[in-house]
Amino acid sequence: MFDKETLRHIEAQALIAAAKPISIDGGSNVVVLPDSVTMHSMEKYQPMRDRFRGNLKTQSLRDFSKYVERHNDADLGQEAGGFIDQDAMSATVIFNLGTPDEAGHGDDRATLTLKPSAAYTAVQSIVGKALSQQALAEWLEDWAPNIIATAGDETLTIAAAISGIRKMTIKATSQRDSSVGDFSANRSAMDDIEAKSQETLPTAFLFQVVPFEGLGASSITLRLSVITGEAQPVLKLRWVGEEAQREGFAIEFKQVLEQEVGGFVPLTIGTFALGN
Known part of the structure; x- marks a missing residue:
């Protein structure tokens, strides 16, 4: 008889040996693996990365425009998209956004955040x-x-x-009025303060x-x-x-961005976050 831990180990090895992608409606692929399995990427041991990805952050409109143009000319094979946050005076271009039918990973970006001038x-x-x-x-x-x-x-x-x-200087003047009748008395005061x-x-x-x-x-x-x-x-x-x-x-x-990078990527007003 096998004990409980031995049975779990045999089961895990069987799952690993038989692991195959399972297609789900909508195009998603999953693999059944035991909890004890850890996935390791071999990319760092390869001469080249699997794909280009990065995140440029800059406050220079000129450098942002040059980077977008140069990156676009590299023809990375994925459709790009740009998003403008007018309230924050910032813009983000995602170079591997892809399309709804062929979605990219969205992890290759350039972000511009304008810095206000000293004046x-x-x-x-x-x-x-x-x-x-x-x-x-x-x-x-x-x-x-x-x-x-x-x-x-x-x-x-x-x-x-x-x-x-x-x-x-501050100049203050005061005026006092008083009137008396047989059955009444009335007094008023007014201060006039003026800066000159x-x-x-x-x-x-x-x-x-x-x-x-x-x-x-x-x-x-x-x-x-x-x-x-x-x-x-x-x-x-x-x-x-x-x-x-x-x-x-x-x-x-927005108008300046349209002139600078609108010819390379489509621009949309708003912010964008990838869904899970």
Whole structure:
């Protein structure tokens, strides 16, 4: 009589010896093997890999385009597909995607994620933030070459705009009214707080910026607001039409990709993940 472990071993050896692919409706193939069997790939011992696969990640639109073109020219024999994530300003090309009838492994990819320029990062870091006179003046000095200052319809030099910010003061005036009748008394008080400068105070700034590599230059309007509830002025910059302008950047990104790699692979708006 064989014990339990011996019977399991005999059964496992029989399964290994008789292992043959079994076709399932839909084209899938499976093999019946015992749990103790471990599959080993011999690819690493071969002079060449079984097939090309890899994952390029880059922030350079130019290098991404060159890689897609070069990879496409290699004619790897599998249909490629590209997917654009406009919210993340990124794109992924899958070179061995295949077709629904002849699906590829989808493990040979190139991914582009655009990096915001230093100037665009600077704008995003300051918009909506409460600033002191000193902080805003220094930021304007740092990015003076990119900025056009205005006061209403008047264009100011950046030096004049910075001087106006630095010399801003808070002026408060109070008014008290009192009236007395035979049977009533009425009193009212009103405080008027105003921010003024010894020089012309700018009302808005036009920030010239190329937001991402490969996109065109844009002008971002930053409206200056002064909060006067404190002893010192608190300044804020508001990005006028922010959502619409960000959407415009995303649309331009797709158009640039269409020009750069649309001739090599079909592009689709969205993200893609292979199913199990």
